[in-house]
Amino acid sequence: MSDWIWPLEALKTTPSIRAGLTKEQELLWRREGIKLLSEVGNALNCKPRPTIGVAAVYFHRFYMIHSFQSFSREVTALSCLFLAGKVEDFPKKCKDVCQAAVTHYPEIYSKYQNLVDDVMGLERVLLHSLKFDLHVALPYDALLDYKMMFPDMNREKITDAVQIAWTFINDSIYTTLCITTEPQMIAIALLHLAFTVKGYQPVQKNMDPCWWSADVSNWPQESVDKACHLVLDFYAATKEKPVLEKKKLTTF
């Protein structure tokens, strides 16, 4: 691991999997944590950029270091949201975060008598686990830069593609893409996916078919497709079984 980017093989030997969880279960529990974090953040009027996005990255990084059996994902989700709010200068009071969580997910959080203290306590563990390296780059900024990269395209087309790519990035926080791929490459992959979905042709006559080669060299088409498939797999999985379908956490 370097610069908070893990190789793909590391996802097979996470602390949760080593502690006895299966690969599918661990992936499902990550989605549930991100779902809690995202819904509570929406209730507090947080935006995907930057608060919810940064909180999701903290969540995924935390569980590459600790296991789901040691720290419950519901409390970690609130701690990540609380910490991300302070880091990105969109703070929310811990009392408000816990109140929104109890309001939206009463079955999950009603068993915590001192939820505020638990969230505060876990925040200290989170800070040490992340080694106080709290700055997180999100793919949204790179996406806005690539908006200027296609002057030949129609303005409406590029705006439409960027809108769809932005929505793809919103949904990519449910996957492990943010801990295996750099943010700029996530933006490239999901913008490419948006072009593909809309059927747009960004490549011009004198342009490399891999239009991202100027910024990211030696990144082949197959790797871009793999990143896209991670998001597509998430859509396929949640279409049949939505995350937290009955507002309850899954157990063994």
Next chain:
Amino acid sequence: MDPLEALQKHVQRPEEFPLREVTVSGISYVAFGDYAYKKDTETSLQIYGKSDEFYSLESLVVFLKYSHENHGVYVKEAAAAGVRAVTRIDRKNVTEYLQGDRTDFPALMNQVNPLSLRQLLHSSEPEAKKPRLDGEAAGEPMDTSTSDEPQESAVSAAKKEVEIRALNDNLTKDRIAEMRRKRQSHREKGIVTIDESLSTLTSASLPKTRIHKTRENVMLGARDLSNVLDIITSAQRQWDLNEKKEKVAAVHATNLSKDQSGAAGGQQQRSGYSRYAQEAFAHEKTKEIQTEGSFIGSNFSSIKQGHHAVQKAPDAPPGRPPLAKPIQLLTSSTATSSGSSAAQNGSKRTSRSPIIIVPSAMNTMINLYNVRDILQNFSYVPVDQRRKETNKKPVDLAIQRQKNGVTYNIRVIDNAEKLANDDWDRVIAVFVMGVAWQFKGWKWNGNPTDIFTHIPAFHFHVDQDKPVAQVMQWNVHKIPVSATKRHMDKARFSQVWETIENFVRKNKPHLTARLGL
């Protein structure tokens, strides 16, 4: 008053209502006292046997004169006078009316108003001689010995007649004088009216006098400032409205900060600013982008067609039935997926044509660009060459196969994820490009082994090279294609069709008619 009633009063009181006959301006009148009627005025006595004819006034007067004679004599006199005779049947009825035995008068349809004898005589002075002649006829002869004396006596008689009429009519000299004075005053009033009209006309036509400046009108000035007050009033209203808006905005900001900070004993927040509501200051870069969207649970077809509504992540309703297998997107280098229109969906639903699936990539030996040349014309044309000739990619392709003089249509697609479950029955061939992700989203969970069990698969490769290592493990027909020699294409591509037809005969008999087998 009714003529019959007047006649009745004459019979009862002859001295009060004397009977006289007067002719004025050629019209004959019958007068009872001061009540005068025309001679031919109809009375209310109805003639027996006729519903719309009545006895005239002169007829009754003649009857009254000869009422004491027998009926035969009366009829002769009536005929001589030229009036209608009262019939023998009505004789008793008329007598009763005239004597006053019966007081109920039948109602006349049109009321006849009596004229004033005085007015008639007064308006026609030159005819004053008529009454005197009538007086002579009444049986009072006058002395006519000399011609001079009768003239003087006539004049004096006329004067006496006037005085006598006045006395008889209850009009004294004083009353006549009073009436004359009234008429004089009326005439004077008329003159006064004319004078008034003249004075009015004079005052109206008077020229207007010049208006001098006074202490008051000097202060008004030359400009017209009547609308200044209206402008000031509207401006004041606008200022009040703006002030109200600012107050409402301030209150709204306060409420927003209160909501953000929570109800439980929060710290006092300054109005219009909240430390915990920083999202209000949005980023300039993302003002065009809707930042809180999600495609979770939505379909990709709507995204392709461009009618998608970016929605917030929706919570799934509990107990929702599981949806069909989601449509997977096949991604590859510069691949483009075309949206399907409603017409195509309709035609696809009813279509029963066989289907061939080709890769959608560009770096392959067969795709929609050159599939027609390979499977229909039996000659290999590279993708690059055909692509240069055609600017856009064929969207919906159908190739024709000639067999025994009959043409059969076979549909070729490159996006198999659009196929429904029952459409896979019509797939007769698959052309693989050598990568496993080509089958993502296909039936049988995209497993190549299962796919090749149900559908024959073909892979084209250059004859000098070996096929891709992945393809060697699959149950795929490897078709070598020469890079330069074109004379072997027909034999090899016919082999493809032979394999397809054998497969259809054995496994899909419902499509044999579609292929001419």
